[in-house]
Amino acid sequence: MFNKIIKLGQKKFNKSDQHHQDNNNNNNNNTSTNTVVRGSRTTTPAPSSVSTGESQTTAQSPSQTPNHPMFTRTPILEVLPLLKDVSSSDRPLLFMKKAHMCSCHCDFSDTLIMPREKEIKRQTLLELVDFLHSSSGKVNETMQSELIRMVSANIFRCLPPAHHENTGAPPEGNDPEEEEPYLEPWWPHLQLVYELLLRYVVSSEIEPKTAKKFINHTFVSRLLDLFDSEDPREREYLKTVLHRIYGKFIFHRPFIRCSIYNIFYKFLYETERCIGIGELLEILGSVINGFTVPMREEHRLYLVKAILPLHKSKGISIYHQQLAYCVTQFVEKDYKLADTVIRGLLKFWPLTNCQKEVLFLGELEEVLDATEPSEFQQCVVPLFTQIGKCLNSAHFQVRYFKT
Numbered sequence: 001m002f003n004k005i006i007k008l009g010q011k012k013f014n015k016s017d018q019h020h021q022d023n024n025n026n027n028n029n030n031t032s033t034n035t036v037v038r039g040s041r042t043t044t045p046a047p048s049s050v051s052t053g054e055s056q057t058t059a060q061s062p063s064q065t066p067n068h069p070m071f072t073r074t075p076i077l078e079v080l081p082l083l084k085d086v087s088s089s090d091r092p093l094l095f096m097k098k099a100h101m102c103s104c105h106c107d108f109s110d111t112l113i114m115p116r117e118k119e120i121k122r123q124t125l126l127e128l129v130d131f132l133h134s135s136s137g138k139v140n141e142t143m144q145s146e147l148i149r150m151v152s153a154n155i156f157r158c159l160p161p162a163h164h165e166n167t168g169a170p171p172e173g174n175d176p177e178e179e180e181p182y183l184e185p186w187w188p189h190l191q192l193v194y195e196l197l198l199r200y201v202v203s204s205e206i207e208p209k210t211a212k213k214f215i216n217h218t219f220v221s222r223l224l225d226l227f228d229s230e231d232p233r234e235r236e237y238l239k240t241v242l243h244r245i246y247g248k249f250i251f252h253r254p255f256i257r258c259s260i261y262n263i264f265y266k267f268l269y270e271t272e273r274c275i276g277i278g279e280l281l282e283i284l285g286s287v288i289n290g291f292t293v294p295m296r297e298e299h300r301l302y303l304v305k306a307i308l309p310l311h312k313s314k315g316i317s318i319y320h321q322q323l324a325y326c327v328t329q330f331v332e333k334d335y336k337l338a339d340t341v342i343r344g345l346l347k348f349w350p351l352t353n354c355q356k357e358v359l360f361l362g363e364l365e366e367v368l369d370a371t372e373p374s375e376f377q378q379c380v381v382p383l384f385t386q387i388g389k390c391l392n393s394a395h396f397q398v399r400y401f402k403t
Contacts, residue, residue, distance in 0.1 A: 075104040077117040080124070083131050095131070095139070096146040098124050102193075103153040108185040118189070125192035132199040139200075141210055147200060148214040154193040156222050159229055182230035194237040201244045208249055215245060217255055224259050227276030239279040243286060253287075260284060261306040267313075268306075274315040281310075281322035288329040295334045303330055303337065308344035316356060324363040331370040338375040341367055346382055354395035361390065361401045 078101070086094055102124055107113045128147075132139065139147065160182060184190055200206060201215070223245075226238055246256050260280050267277060284307075291299060307330075310316070310323055331338050345364055350356040368376070393399045 075101045077101060077104055077106075077120045079120060083127060092140060092143055095128070095143050098128060099143075099146045099150040102128070103150045105154075106186065106189065121189055122192065125189065125196060129192060129196050129199055132196065132203055138205060139203075141213075144200075144206070144211065144214055147196070148219070151193055151197050151200075152219070152222075154190065155197075155226065159226070181232055184229075184231045184234060187231070187233060190234065191237070194234070194241065198237070198241050198244065201241060201248060212249060212251065215249060215252075217252070220245065220252055220256060221259060224256075224263065227263070227280060228273065230275055235276055235279045238276075239283055243283050246283070246287065257284075257287065257302075261302050264306040264310060268309055272313070272315075274313060274318055277310070278319035278322050281319055281326055285322060285325045285329055288326055288333065291333055293333060295330075295337075299330075300334075300337065300340075303327075304340065304344065308341070308348070311345065311348040311360070317359065320359050320363070324359075324366060327363065328366045328370060331367055335370070335372045335375060338367065338371040339378045342371070342379045342383060346379075346386055349386060354393070354398050357390070357393070357395070357398050358401060361398070 080094065080098060080101070083091055083094060083098075102121055104117075104121065106118045106121060108118075200211075220242075223238065223242060227235060229235055229238075242256070246253055260283070263280060264277070267274060288299075307323070307326060310319070316323070327341055331341055342364070345360060345367070349360060390398050390401070
């Protein structure tokens with residue numbers, strides 16, 4: 001009987017083992033099938049498009065859209081026919097070919113590397129600039145999409161580290177006015193890309209309702225990040241482009257103002273890196289000049305929280321001219337802000353920096369010229385208390401300031 005029990009146990013064990021192996025085989029088959037399905041989905045090329053935040057409208061034919069195989073492969077710099085030499089029906093596709101080709105980056109670390117490709121890209125960018133500037137420069141929505149995609153591929157990049165980050169010196173020990181500005185080596189191409197973007201923004205042929213699909217909040221935010229560039233030529237172009245965007249795209253205005261103030265907050269309380277602050281204040285000066293009266297409470301709040309605290313920075317000499325203009329604009333727009341501005345200046349008045357004190361005295365003079373007598377009476381005591389301290393200053397420039 002004992003032998004029979006052992007034999008029955010072996011049979012049951014063999015059956016359960018076989019059943020377990022069959023289940024494993026089925027699971028392996030299912031897994032391999034699922035893997036093939038996932039692989040087939042990932043190998044299907046996804047349509048490349050600029051993130052617009054809105055759904056695309058009309059569908060284009062495969063030969064006229066960036067989903068065409070020509071636009072999915074890596075761009076190659078080659079000589080193409082001129083836009084003016086082809087028919088009007090072939091011009092949109094050739095325009096997109098040229099824009100896609102200019103997405104390719106050239107190596108500017110050595111002048112002997114890729115000389116032919118650099119010249120091809122430069123000439124192509126010049127042609128695109130002239131095309132947008134000409135009366136025949138009609139750009140449809142698909143062409144605009146490829147154009148902004150090319151612009152983004154060129155200008156949005158990782159900026160090089162600051163000078164003190166390269167040298168290892170502490171940032172507070174550097175004088176920004178004495179540092180040599182970093183110049184982008186591939187500026188010959190970058191300048192033309194910015195010029196192309198500027199022509200696109202100011203073009204009367206470009207409708208804001210269509211362009212807002214490409215010049216969206218994400219694009220503007222990334223554009224503002226580029227004000228951290230050390231190349232003054234790039235910041236000058238950025239200032240012009242952003243000012244034009246603010247003027248043309250009314251729906252972007254609150255976002256641009258809020259983003260600029262956020263940059264000021266970041267500068268004051270995090271980075272203390274003042275590159276680009278002067279250009280942003282210059283844009284803001286034009287913006288303040290267009291404020292309606294009576295001024296909204298939002299603008300008064302930003303004056304107190306973001307603009308006046310800029311006076312406490314050690315690098316104020318770089319952007320003080322633009323800052324003083326913004327502050328004076330507030331007082332000229334709303335005379336009731338004079339007391340707020342004067343008390344803000346007194347709050348951040350320098351104690352030991354005599355050169356900075358001279359800047360404050362010059363700004364105070366401009367503010368007082370725009371101040372009404374009724375507002376002057378409210379701050380006369382703390383104002384003359386500070387003026388009395390300046391008259392007793394050991395520094396002759398402070399003591400004899402325009403006496």
